[in-house]
Amino acid sequence: MKNLNAGYGFLKVLWDVSIQIDRGEFVALVGPNGAGKSTTLKTISGLLPPQSGKITFDGQVINNQDCALNCRNGLSYISEELNLFTGMTVLENLEMGAQLLDDKNKMEENLQFVFELFPRLEERVGQYAGTLSGGERKMLAIARGLMSNPILVLVDEPSLGLAPQVTEEVFNALKVLNKKGVTILLVEQNVTKTLKFSSRAYILEKGEVVLEGPSSELITNDHVKQIYLGT
Structure with missing residues (x-):
């Protein structure tokens, strides 16, 4: 994403946001509620047209490209x-x-x-999705997003509403997925866990990128520690 501006009608949400993700990386986008994190993923995926700026995926400019075509070309969006x-x-x-x-x-x-990634899904293969637990639904959403054989997976708030143990399972699965070569852009409010699992991160506040760098450095940054980690 290069100098991307996006929003909903008269409401502008993203202001000149630039994000670079290299193939094979595990990158996180963190920030408070209303910062524009989900809007960023929707714009990349093709669900929300950008107002200006440029989105390039796998060497091709995909501004205003249909999300189904983006999926066919290797981009998978797993929504909140x-x-x-x-x-x-x-x-x-x-x-x-x-x-x-x-x-x-x-x-x-x-x-x-x-099924190797989420053995619990294989145990429930014939069960209706509507009867699964919250954690199992998250696993199924991620698994379904992987079935299209994506190059890049956009994951929005996978830990939302989950018990700590299930959150750990989901994050471990994402780590395994990344080690197998899938590129991940993760949106999360659980800053501590996200920075421990990701390799790089961007901090988004009020629609603007205010910090970026290796996750291991950001987790010790004074601003991040004070605002997000409570230390």
Whole structure:
């Protein structure tokens, strides 16, 4: 993202935001409620058209490009709302995530991969998504997002509303995913955990990037410690 401005009608949310993510990185975008974190992900994914600036993905400018085409080209967005098909089974939700794959053999391969990542989903493969626990729904949303074989995964607030143990499971799965070569941009309010798991981070406040750098350095930054870590 280069000097990106975006918002909703007359309400401007992002002000000249620039973010660089290299292939294979685990990058976090953190900040308070209303800072524009989710708006950033929606703009990258193609759900929200930018007002100005440039978004480049895998060497191609994707401003105003349809989100389905972005998905086909390797960009997966896992929203905070999850958007699961609650009246469909776990397996059917996962199959929906693979609809854009041309190689159906790849779907079976991806299915085995997400079951390794989240064994609990394999145990509940025939269960309706609407009957899963909150943590299981988060796992299913992430797993479905991986079924399209993405290059870059945008993950919005995966720990929201989860118990600490389940949060740890979800973060560990994201770490494993990144080690397997998938690039991750993570939006989170759990700053301490996010900075421990990510390699680099951007701090977004009032629609502007106020800090950026290696997560190991930001976690000791005075501003971050005072505002986000309470120390």
